[in-house]
Amino acid sequence: MKFKVCCCWDDGVVNDIRLVEMLRKHGAKATFNLNPGLMPPEIRGVPSWVPPGPGSWSFRGFSNGKLSLRDIPEIYDGFELASHCWKHESAGTMPDSDWIRTAMDARKFIEDIVQRPCRGFAYPNGRFTPGAMAELRKAGFAYGRTTKNVDDFLSENSDPMALAANCHYLNNNKFWKDYEAARSRGRVFYFWGHSYEMMEYDRLWQFMDDTFRHIAEDPDAEWITVEEAASMLPHPVAPANP
Numbered sequence: 001m002k003f004k005v006c007c008c009w010d011d012g013v014v015n016d017i018r019l020v021e022m023l024r025k026h027g028a029k030a031t032f033n034l035n036p037g038l039m040p041p042e043i044r045g046v047p048s049w050v051p052p053g054p055g056s057w058s059f060r061g062f063s064n065g066k067l068s069l070r071d072i073p074e075i076y077d078g079f080e081l082a083s084h085c086w087k088h089e090s091a092g093t094m095p096d097s098d099w100i101r102t103a104m105d106a107r108k109f110i111e112d113i114v115q116r117p118c119r120g121f122a123y124p125n126g127r128f129t130p131g132a133m134a135e136l137r138k139a140g141f142a143y144g145r146t147t148k149n150v151d152d153f154l155s156e157n158s159d160p161m162a163l164a165a166n167c168h169y170l171n172n173n174k175f176w177k178d179y180e181a182a183r184s185r186g187r188v189f190y191f192w193g194h195s196y197e198m199m200e201y202d203r204l205w206q207f208m209d210d211t212f213r214h215i216a217e218d219p220d221a222e223w224i225t226v227e228e229a230a231s232m233l234p235h236p237v238a239p240a241n242p
């Protein structure tokens with residue numbers, strides 16, 4: 001029996017252009033979690049080595065630009081898109097009723113621009129609360145991805161609104177251990193990350209390329225989307241008690 005592999009990538013950054021080329025080359029599926037309120041309307045090819053200024057966002061000194069809103073349909077053509085809130089708003093930092101609006105605004109924007117349903121969600125900064133989970137469920141989201149890790153995706157995820165992946169893609173030890181375990185059980189392996197974490201280091205991009213090649217050459221592996229993975233959870237949880 002084939003086992004299923006899925007992955008997702010957060011924040012809609014310029015490095016996603018290089019990543020989607022790699023995914024396409026290896027026939028891999030992926031879900032991209034976007035916050036349209038932080039993506040500029042028209043700029044294409046934002047320089048990726050902008051020196052980080054005071055208060056500006058960067059990763060280890062690497063300031064990756066955001067893709068523009070206009071780029072979304074072309075860059076992510078064929079990939080699943082999910083809400084990551086309008087401007088990366090963390091759950092618990094505002095009333096739940098305001099927070100869910102930011103999740104829905106991103107979802108509606110994505111649905112309008114690509115003309116496909118968008119039912120996936122990833123919690124900005126990995127922060128989630130019982131109230132946020134309840135709001136996502138009420139709004140009809142299929143899942144809410146956290147930054148928690150599990151060893152066995154199907155048996156350890158009891159609530160799709162607090163969905164845990166197996167690991168971050170740079171967690172090499174857990175990555176292949178869980179991959180092999182999912183493979184032998186015929187189950188699901190799910191990893192996630194940010195393409196900006198590869199910065200412009202060819203060695204990291206090569207590592208990613210090798211990973212996708214390994215999966216592509218595995219006759220037992222089959223790519224699915226994160227929404228498909230969430231739909232395989234055996235025990236959908238009933239709405240929380242009031």
Ligand SMILES: [Zn+2]
Binds near residue numbers: 011084088124125
């Ligand atoms: Zn994020």
